[in-house]
Amino acid sequence: MLSPNPIAGRPSPDPSGQEDAMILFNQVDKWYGDYHALTNVCAEVKKGEVVVVCGPSGSGKSTLIRTVNRLEEIKSGQLLFDGHDIHAPMSSMALNKLRSRIGFVFQSFNLFPHLSVLENIMLSPMRVLGVRRTDAKAKAQQLLERVGLSSKAGAYPAQLSGGQQQRVAIARALAMEPPAMLFDEPTSALDPEMVGEVLSVMRSLADEGMTMMCVTHEMNFAREVADRVWFMDAGQILEEAEPETFFTSPQHPRAQRFLSDLRAH
Amino acid sequence: MFGVFDILRDNWLLLLVGQYPSGPLGGISATLILSVLGIVLAFPLSVLLALARLSPWRALRWPATVLVYVVRGVPLLMVILWVYFLVPMLIGREVSGFTTMLCTLVIYEGAYLSEVVRAGIQALPKGQIEAARALGHSHLGTMWFVVLPQALYNMLPSMLSQFISTIKETTLGYVINVQELTFAANQINNQLLTKPFQVFFILAMTYYVVCFSLTQLALWLERRIAHKRLGAKAIPLTDGEAPPAPTVAAPL
Amino acid sequence: MKDFDLLAILLKPEFGAMLLHGVWKTLQIAIGSWLLAMTIAIVLLVVRLTPSRIAGRIVAGYVSYHRNVPTLVQLMLWYFGIFSLLPDALQGWLSEHNAETILSIVALGLCQAAYFSEDMRSGLRSIPAGQAEASRALGHSYIGSMRHVMLPQAIRNAVPALVNHSVSLFKNSSLAMAIGVAELTHAVKEIESQSFRAFEAYSVATVMYLIFSLVIMAVGAALSKRYSIVGAR
Numbered sequence: 001m002l003s004p005n006p007i008a009g010r011p012s013p014d015p016s017g018q019e020d021a022m023i024l025f026n027q028v029d030k031w032y033g034d035y036h037a038l039t040n041v042c043a044e045v046k047k048g049e050v051v052v053v054c055g056p057s058g059s060g061k062s063t064l065i066r067t068v069n070r071l072e073e074i075k076s077g078q079l080l081f082d083g084h085d086i087h088a089p090m091s092s093m094a095l096n097k098l099r100s101r102i103g104f105v106f107q108s109f110n111l112f113p114h115l116s117v118l119e120n121i122m123l124s125p126m127r128v129l130g131v132r133r134t135d136a137k138a139k140a141q142q143l144l145e146r147v148g149l150s151s152k153a154g155a156y157p158a159q160l161s162g163g164q165q166q167r168v169a170i171a172r173a174l175a176m177e178p179p180a181m182l183f184d185e186p187t188s189a190l191d192p193e194m195v196g197e198v199l200s201v202m203r204s205l206a207d208e209g210m211t212m213m214c215v216t217h218e219m220n221f222a223r224e225v226a227d228r229v230w231f232m233d234a235g236q237i238l239e240e241a242e243p244e245t246f247f248t249s250p251q252h253p254r255a256q257r258f259l260s261d262l263r264a265h
Numbered sequence: 266m267f268g269v270f271d272i273l274r275d276n277w278l279l280l281l282v283g284q285y286p287s288g289p290l291g292g293i294s295a296t297l298i299l300s301v302l303g304i305v306l307a308f309p310l311s312v313l314l315a316l317a318r319l320s321p322w323r324a325l326r327w328p329a330t331v332l333v334y335v336v337r338g339v340p341l342l343m344v345i346l347w348v349y350f351l352v353p354m355l356i357g358r359e360v361s362g363f364t365t366m367l368c369t370l371v372i373y374e375g376a377y378l379s380e381v382v383r384a385g386i387q388a389l390p391k392g393q394i395e396a397a398r399a400l401g402h403s404h405l406g407t408m409w410f411v412v413l414p415q416a417l418y419n420m421l422p423s424m425l426s427q428f429i430s431t432i433k434e435t436t437l438g439y440v441i442n443v444q445e446l447t448f449a450a451n452q453i454n455n456q457l458l459t460k461p462f463q464v465f466f467i468l469a470m471t472y473y474v475v476c477f478s479l480t481q482l483a484l485w486l487e488r489r490i491a492h493k494r495l496g497a498k499a500i501p502l503t504d505g506e507a508p509p510a511p512t513v514a515a516p517l
Numbered sequence: 518m519k520d521f522d523l524l525a526i527l528l529k530p531e532f533g534a535m536l537l538h539g540v541w542k543t544l545q546i547a548i549g550s551w552l553l554a555m556t557i558a559i560v561l562l563v564v565r566l567t568p569s570r571i572a573g574r575i576v577a578g579y580v581s582y583h584r585n586v587p588t589l590v591q592l593m594l595w596y597f598g599i600f601s602l603l604p605d606a607l608q609g610w611l612s613e614h615n616a617e618t619i620l621s622i623v624a625l626g627l628c629q630a631a632y633f634s635e636d637m638r639s640g641l642r643s644i645p646a647g648q649a650e651a652s653r654a655l656g657h658s659y660i661g662s663m664r665h666v667m668l669p670q671a672i673r674n675a676v677p678a679l680v681n682h683s684v685s686l687f688k689n690s691s692l693a694m695a696i697g698v699a700e701l702t703h704a705v706k707e708i709e710s711q712s713f714r715a716f717e718a719y720s721v722a723t724v725m726y727l728i729f730s731l732v733i734m735a736v737g738a739a740l741s742k743r744y745s746i747v748g749a750r
Contacts, residue, residue, distance in 0.1 A: 069654055092658060100656025110651035113746045114669045123665055124655040156747035176655065338684070338730035339723055340691035342702050347723075350715040433587035440695055447590060454597065462598035469586045469594050476585035 020046045021080070022180045022211045023068055028077035030063065030235075037063050038074070039235040045180070050212045052222040052243070055232035056258055061215040064232065065184050068213070069102040070095060082179055100128050103178035107185040109165040111157040111172070117144070118153040121172045129176065136175075143171040147201050163194030167201055180211035187218060219262060223247055231255045268463040276453050280471070283444045289363070291444030293471065299363070299445060300432045303370030304378070304424075307431075310371060311378035312417075316408060318383055329379075336376035341437055345369045349441060362443040370431060378427050385420035386412055422487035429479050433472070446471065532708050539704025540725065546621050546690040546700060547729075551683060553626030558633035565638065576634070583631035588624075589692050595624040596696045621693040625686065632682045640675030641667060673744050680737030684730050701725060 023045040030038040037060050045051045053061045066072040067079060070086050079086045084098055112120050121140035125131040131139070144150050147167040157165055166186055173181060183202065187195040199221050206212055206225045216222065222229055222243055229246045231239040231254075239252045250256045273280075283291015290298070317329035336344065348369045353359050360368075389412055397407040417424075439447040450468040454461050565576045583591065600608065600620060611619060644667060652662040691702040699707075705722040709715045 071650060071654065096653075096656045096658050098656075099654060102654075104651075104654040106647060106651060106654075108645075108647050110645075110647035112648065112651070112666050112670075114673065116747075124652075124657065127661055127665060128656040158746060172655070335723075335727060338688075338727045340688035340702060340726060342691040342694065343719065343723060343726060346702070346706060346709075346715075347719055350709075350719065429585075436587040436589040437692075439589065447587075447593070451593075461601050462594075465590070465594040465598040469590050472587055472590055473582065473585045477581065480585065 022047045022049070022082055023213060024078070024080040025064075026078040026080070028067065028074050028079055030067065030072065030074045037235050038067070041077070041235075041237055043230060043237055043240065045211060045213050047179075047211055048209045049227045050206045050210075050214070050225055051228050051230060052226040053213065053215045053230045053232060054217065054219070054222065054258075056261075058234075059232040060235040061232050062184055063235075065182050065213060065215050068182055069099050069104055071104075096128070100124070100176055101178050103173035103176060103181035105166070105169050105173055105181065105183045105186050107188050109157075109162070109169045109189075111165055111169055113157050115156075116153070117149070117155050117157070117160070117168050120157070120168060121175045124172070125175050139175055140171070143174050144168075146174075146204075147171045148197070161194060162190045163197045166190065166194075166198045170198070170201055170205075174205075180213070181205065183212065183214040183216065185215050185217070187216065219247070231258065233258070268460040269467060272453065272457070272460065272463055273467060279449050279453065280446065280467075283449055289361075289444050291446075292449045293446045293475075295363070295443070296432065296435045296445040299366060299370065299435045299438070299443075300428065302367055303374055303435075304428045304431050306367070306371045307374035307378055308424075310375035311382050312413070314375060314379035315382035315386060318379065319386060321404065333376045333379060336373060337380075341369070341373055341434055342440065344373050345437060345441060348372070362438060362441045365441060366435065366438040366443045370434060373434065374427060374431050377430070378424065381420055381423045381427060382416065385416035385423070388419065389416055419490060421490060422483045425479065425483040425486060429476050429483070432476060432479075436472075529712075532712065535699075535704045535708060536701075536721065538699060539701040542618065542693075542698055542700040543690045545618060546625065546693055546698065547687045549622035550625035550629060550690070551686055553622060554629035554633050554686065557627065557630035558637060561630060561634040562637050562641075565634070580631040580635055583628045584635075588628050588689055589695060591628055592621065592624045592692055592696060596620045617693065617696050617698045621690075621696065621698055625689050625692070629682060629686045629689070632685070633679060636675045636678035636682060637671060639678065640671035640673075643674050644670050670746075673741075673746060676737060676741045676744070680734060680741075683737070684733050687729055687733060688726070 021044040025041045025043045028038055028041040029036075041064065053064065055061050063072055067074050068081060068086065074087050081098065081102060086098060090098075111117075112123070115123060118137070118140050121143060122133070122136040125136045125139065126133060141150065141153065144153055147170060149164060149167055149171070152160060152164065152168070157168070160168065170181075170186075186202070187198050190198065195218065199218060202212070202214070202221070203225050214221075214226075224243075226243045229239075229241060229243050230237050231246065231250070231252065233254050239246065239250060239255045241251070246255070247259065250259055279292060281292045282294045283289065285291065285294075289295075314329050314333060317325040318333065320326055345365065349365050352365060352368055386408075393411055393415065394407055397411040402410065435443075435445050436447040438445045439451065442448065447468065450464055454464045457464065561576050561579065564572045567573075586594075596617065600611070600616065603611070648666055648670065649662060652666040657665065690700055693700050694703040694706075701722055705718040708718040712718065
């Protein structure tokens with residue numbers, strides 16, 4: 001079913017590993033008009049894996065991660081999440097149900113400003129999953145403690161710093177108890193001193209075995225937490241490797257240029 | 266509905282220029298002249314009012330604020346009644362309906378337009394004023410050379426919207442027998458008596474065509490200004506279907 | 518100038534009665550048309566949000582007509598024009614039941630509905646795109662997103678414009694005078710022509726209109742504050 005891995009020398013993933021695939025891209029293509037945004041993407045994120053997607057801006061990394069919960073459509077190919085074909089024709093109810101199982105954290109947090117922190121976390125379990133208010137509240141308080149913000153339960157998003165808002169956003173996504181979490185440049189909109197608090201929450205999630213796909217520029221995070229790194233440019237995954245391998249000896253010339261540009265900073 | 270074209274054919278002159286030359290200029294010509302004069306004369310008043318409301322001197326700020334609030338809070342008809350009563354008293358002789366209406370529009374639009382100007386001034390980045398003051402300009406100099414030129418240019422679409430409002434406000438001249446378009450239409454109706462719907466349909470459509478065209482012009486202006494001010498990345502302020510309603514839209 | 522003698526107007530029983538009747542008529546028209554306008558505005562908004570292109574065009578046409586044709590002319594079209602096209606039985610019934618007032622409410626309500634619906638639509642459009650995405654990403658349905666995330670914010674955003682247009686609506690009630698409704702402005706005009714005390718008569722009406730306008734604006738400010746988004750700058 002999977003085409004042979006385009007990277008010369010690497011064996012194709014063995015078929016038995018497919019049952020462990022949480023997210024599976026199979027020859028995914030996407031166009032914006034004439035612009036070929038995603039080109040023949042074949043890749044998978046196994047259960048319990050942490051995959052970091054990096055690359056220069058405009059490479060299609062955000063587009064790629066947004067196709068997983070169908071915030072972006074694809075033109076051809078297949079995308080499976082936990083065995084379900086996300087882009088198959090389906091009723092909106094079915095899509096909503098699927099989405100509720102995919103945790104997504106946005107670059108701009110997108111907390112609901114008219115609700116308190118606690119209400120932000122409680123809303124979707126109650127209204128989408130039908131969880132009872134008391135249970136939702138208890139879970140929310142638990143998650144707030146988890147991300148280190150119990151004292152802010154009654155505060156409103158506009159009263160929090162960026163780092164705090166993003167941690168609440170992570171708690172909000174976790175409240176739905178998703179089997180996997182997607183992070184779309186979670187720290188890119190934060191002031192440098194707040195990046196650490198968000199990354200440490202993400203790290204603790206990874207340590208607990210959460211399946212994660214992160215688009216990020218934070219290379220240290222990638223080095224220390226990721227199981228694999230995907231390098232993307234111009235809509236294609238050009239290189240897939242373990243972090244240590246990728247950062248010390250990248251194979252693809254564009255990856256080499258990307259990393260040396262980063263270091264030149 | 267079939268009477269529409271007959272009515273137009275028989276009465277187009279009346280609708281266009283009223284009873285001129287055997288009477289004062291009327292019809293849509295009067296409407297447009299009244300509107301243009303009204304907004305042109307209201308403009309300097311509005312700038313003065315806006316500056317007064319933003320001035321650091323309380324003696325200027327309070328009366329200006331009170332005037333604007335009172336005019337905003339009272340129907341246009343009331344202002345017409347006041348002007349109709351006060352102006353002859355102040356200048357000692359009778360004034361025509363046209364003059365009364367003109368004065369009313371100047372005061373009414375002056376107040377509303379001053380809000381538009383005020384919004385335009387306040388929307389300017391503070392850095393502009395800071396830079397001017399840092400260079401040594403006085404408060405008034407800053408306003409005249411730096412703030413107003415930019416603010417007024419930016420607010421052109423909103424001011425055009427107010428002009429459209431003024432055209433709609435001229436219809437109230439009917440109540441004091443000003444010979445504008447609505448008055449002309451009522452004259453026709455009083456003669457014909459049998460086709461009121463057709464007559465008023467023509468009236469409504471005439472205003473619609475005029476105001477709609479001006480609205481499109483305002484939209485085009487807004488896109489053009491946004492483009493000029495923000496460069497190629499300009500995002501129009503509205504959805505491309507209606508210009509920014511003036512901050513204190515006076516729907517009439 | 519004659520001495521300012523307010524009581525000459527207020528104490529004379531027939532003037533007092535005219536004033537009271539005028540205020541009552543003004544309130545009738547203002548409240549009636551406000552309720553009608555709000556209802557129709559919500560309907561227009563819902564229609565506009567459907568994916569149908571034709572529905573969007575129809576609503577846009579409705580709004581365009583009511584914003585470009587002067588309100589007085591709309592009123593005349595209803596009272597002189599459309600009234601004459603109604604079936605005789607309906608005309609008769611209306612004539613016996615305050616046709617002027619009813620038609621004023623209809624005309625003003627339909628006109629203001631256009632403005633209200635645009636205010637609500639702007640309120641909706643001013644919500645950052647990320648809000649809709651976040652709520653869909655969490656699995657909320659379209660209706661759920663609207664109910665819990667979009668509309669609460671849209672209404673908060675729209676309140677200032679809605680308040681402004683509500684004041685306009687109130688002031689527009691005076692237009693009913695042109696078709697013979699004995700509302701407040703008409704009342705003081707009558708009082709003036711009978712007592713020649715223009716200053717006093719007009720002042721009473723002016724103060725009353727100002728009070729009403731300020732009350733509406735104060736209610737709006739209170740609502741704005743109560744439901745404001747905490748902490749937003």
